Amino acid sequence: MSERIGIYPGTFDPITLGHADIIRRGSKLVDKLIIGVTTNPSKSPMFSTEERFAMVKREVANLGVNNVEVTGFNALLVKFANKEGASVLIRGLRAVADFEYEYQMAGMNQQLADDIETVFLMADVSLQPIASKLVKEIALFGGDIAPFVSPDVRDQVVTRVEKLGQLGDY
Numbered sequence: 001m002s003e004r005i006g007i008y009p010g011t012f013d014p015i016t017l018g019h020a021d022i023i024r025r026g027s028k029l030v031d032k033l034i035i036g037v038t039t040n041p042s043k044s045p046m047f048s049t050e051e052r053f054a055m056v057k058r059e060v061a062n063l064g065v066n067n068v069e070v071t072g073f074n075a076l077l078v079k080f081a082n083k084e085g086a087s088v089l090i091r092g093l094r095a096v097a098d099f100e101y102e103y104q105m106a107g108m109n110q111q112l113a114d115d116i117e118t119v120f121l122m123a124d125v126s127l128q129p130i131a132s133k134l135v136k137e138i139a140l141f142g143g144d145i146a147p148f149v150s151p152d153v154r155d156q157v158v159t160r161v162e163k164l165g166q167l168g169d170y
Contacts, residue, residue, distance in 0.1 A: 003032060006086060008034070011052065011132070012132070013052055029090070030067070035056055037071070037073070055153060088116070089118045091120050091121070092122075093121065094131065
């Protein structure tokens with residue numbers, strides 16, 4: 001029987017506790033889970049690809065899961081999945097709005113590669129509101145992001161915000 005390989009792709013800008021939850025749970029569904037750190041042309045990242053890759057690698061090491069590897073990619077997801085021998089795409093869902101987008105993406109991916117299945121994992125209820133975009137906004141306006149990210153990621157985001165400058169002053 002061949003090894004079941006899954007891909008959990010994302011920009012992870014920054015990686016949140018919600019992402020970590022999906023990684024932990026997704027790693028139980030496959031023999032090997034590849035976290036694919038990628039770029040998204042429609043997003044403006046706070047961190048470079050190299051910084052995000054290092055951040056995700058560190059966070060995965062802290063999770064204590066031994067069947068997970070982190071790699072970067074800048075290609076069509078199904079081409080990356082085929083290259084890695086993956087048969088499963090893991091996607092996290094927080095809300096109905098996520099589902100609409102992810103459902104459309106799963107349909108397009110199925111049209112491109114019908115041998116790759118998409119598996120949706122609902123975020124833990126306590127983590128559902130967390131989104132990287134909102135974490136960055138909260139940090140940029142001087143809010144506390146500690147409930148949403150690990151202490152290491154919090155420190156990295158705060159340091160970046162100090163360099164960029166906060167947006168709000170009251």
